[in-house]
């Protein structure tokens with residue numbers, strides 16, 4: 001298939017682009033390089049530099065694209081609280097421009113990078129797709145609004161859409177790994193300390209109602225996550241919008257992550273307890289039974305493999 005990957009110069013988008021190319025698809029990446037990296041775009045993919053609002057219509061018009069995989073987004077929760085307008089504009093506004101460009105060009109399918117942040121603080125875990133959606137920050141709210149728009153475009157215009165709601169993505173796929181300028185995520189931050197970049201890991205809170213008092217999250221390997229996108233692409237059906245959670249179904253605490261990082265790196269990794277981070281729920285674990293049952297997806301790589309691959313990636317840079 002001829003595919004447009006928005007945000008294909010970013011972490012998840014570049015991994016998915018690489019997997020799509022390996023599966024024999026033709027890939028065009030559309031990225032404004034505001035947070036992505038030109039050298040992350042896999043060889044064999046053509047890069048068009050631009051925003052969705054200014055460029056998507058021109059790229060798609062009359063070009064015979066069969067589907068879009070949509071990753072381009074602002075994704076820092078803290079920043080979204082400080083600058084909600086930026087998140088509504090870049091995430092929702094530009095996604096609507098993309099959807100209209102797809103409609104005009106007759107592109108029938110979209111796989112969208114949604115998030116567990118659409119659920120907010122869960123009433124119970126593991127989180128099912130039918131759980132209430134009450135995002136606690138503008139990032140999650142803007143992604144939820146896009147999910148809603150996809151459902152409307154499916155109903156009104158016959159679009160075939162799939163939203164994949166990611167939990168905590170980690171690991172690397174070969175030369176594609178996490179390279180955020182502002183890094184807020186736990187695993188890359190712990191591995192930076194292992195490399196000697198910083199004094200100590202700050203573990204945000206040790207008094208949560210969890211077995212060791214630190215927050216529990218559901219980590220999923222970026223390669224497993226990437227594979228799900230290929231299945232989702234095949235599952236897009238005209239006039240429907242489907243939602244699938246993507247996690248491993250296993251919870252790991254911040255303390256456990258730090259311990260596995262110590263084992264994998266063989267380094268001491270000093271860690272200290274810091275105050276809770278605002279807005280962190282105690283436990284976020286996905287039920288990914290739906291995607292397992294309906295699309296035949298299964299996670300294959302455990303936490304140790306994620307950390308191992310992230311560590312190999314970090315040391316290769």
Ligand code: UDP
Pocket residue numbers: 168184185186187189201202203204205215216217254277280
């Ligand atoms: N965390 C931490 N220290 C850090 C970064 C994150 O203790 O330097 C904790 C954070 O409070 C959360 C978990 O690690 O409980 C995962 O955070 P991350 O930012 O990786 O992902 P999130 O779950 O917020 O999407």
